[in-house]
Amino acid sequence: MKTMATAAAIEAFNNIDVYVEHSSGVPKQQPVFMLPRWMQAWRNVFSPDDQLHICVMKERGKSIGVAPLSIKGTTASFVGDPEICDCMDLAVVPGYEKQFYHALLDELAQSGVADLDLRCLRPESTVFSHLAESALDRWGMCSFEPDGVSVEMDLPRDWDQYLASLDGKQRHEIRRKFRRLYNEGEINFVVLENPAEIEREVDPFLKMFRESRSDKALFMSSKMETFFRSMTKAMSEEALIRLFILKVNEASVAACLCFDCQNTMYLYNSGYDTRYSSLSIGLLCKILSIKHSIEIGRKKYDFLKGAEPYKYHLGGREVRLSRCRISFR
Structure with missing residues (x-):
């Protein structure tokens, strides 16, 4: 584990078991497929040798942002597989987005990351509203493309x-x-x-x-x-x-x-x-x-990924998912 000194400290965990032990107080914005024990189960079976880089920002001991990433070469992506993780995201407490993303990009640059490939993002993800802006401020290139659909309904x-x-x-x-x-x-x-x-x-x-x-x-x-x-x-x-x-x-x-x-x-x-x-x-x-x-x-029932007709017949509405690619090359 290493710590980077910023206004709020970022801890980068490279061991999933250590992260699980220190993951109390994870922001409630964390998607279910990004929760610590889900990631632990996935990694232990499918990808035990990947280089983990789970970045947690804390202020006064409280987690205000989590970026659950793994690194292959110079590319960072979410811990997980889009085939079994129906939506993925970075979790940030509202009001801390700019601070978190600037510190995260500093941390990733120091770790040799030149590209980010983020899959299965929902429309409300702060990747659209804040990470892309932070990347462009650093002369990065950012693109978005469709990445399937999810179906949900309010109850x-x-x-x-x-x-x-x-x-x-x-x-x-x-x-x-x-x-x-x-x-x-x-x-x-x-x-x-x-x-x-x-x-x-x-x-x-x-x-x-x-x-x-x-x-x-x-x-x-x-x-x-x-x-x-x-x-x-x-x-x-x-x-x-x-x-x-x-x-x-x-x-x-x-x-x-x-x-x-x-x-x-x-x-x-x-x-x-x-x-x-x-x-x-x-x-x-x-x-x-x-x-x-x-x-x-x-309050909500989420049928998750896939456009099977029965989901719409039962009242579901479509939510488009996106893939974000960011490059600093």
């Missing part, structure tokens, strides 16, 4: 308001599907939050995930499974995971794994038993997770 106060917000055709379809489901027998919807309970359900979840679609089966390689197990354990211990399970006559037939963070429910992955696919159990499990999110007062 109303109650379930009836949510149904009323959908168009008539979708509302009718949802009600019809639920009637057909409840005609099958005993229906239960289980919400797991306890780490031990979640861990017990990881195997059934992975089985449904792989069997529900061929592309999901290819995606869930042995290395990805190792990451998934490590990540769910770590994030459930941080009280951030909600595992939703739909049961028909006591059989688990569909599941959604979500992150519950900063008043938002994030739908990260899902799966279902294909023997029950005629009952639309995959879709209905997602809808029930939305209903639960409304009932516990969450």
Whole structure:
């Protein structure tokens, strides 16, 4: 670890375990995919040999900015993979942006970084409003390009308001599907939050995930499974995971794994038993997770990356993601 003397000190961590130990007080603006234990799980499985450079700015002992970066050659990018990290960003406490980014660029220059490649940025990222300006002040070149889309929606106060917000055709379809489901027998919807309970359900979840679609089966390689197990354990211990399970006559037939963070429910992955696919159990499990999110007062439901039609049918709106490239060559 090294420290750079500025008005507020920047600490650059090159060891993920040391960073996790010293990460209390991370700014609340930190995206879920940039949280310390998520990054720890990802790095330990996929990239243990990358050169880490996690820059933390503190003032009077309080973290006011975090740049979770790794360095390859002279290029710095986020710790993580855009294929599994649906949005990434630098976290800065409002009012400290200019100070943080000037100090960060000083730190990176001293470390030999000539380029930044930042993926999956949301429109509200301070990369657009402050980092780009700081880079241009130093005669850097900055460009932005599309980097996929995410889909999300604001949640109303109650379930009836949510149904009323959908168009008539979708509302009718949802009600019809639920009637057909409840005609099958005993229906239960289980919400797991306890780490031990979640861990017990990881195997059934992975089985449904792989069997529900061929592309999901290819995606869930042995290395990805190792990451998934490590990540769910770590994030459930941080009280951030909600595992939703739909049961028909006591059989688990569909599941959604979500992150519950900063008043938002994030739908990260899902799966279902294909023997029950005629009952639309995959879709209905997602809808029930939305209903639960409304009932516990969450303000937003985030379907995360991808433009699958069902997200729009359920009320989602598109958020365009961007890639930022900055060069000082």
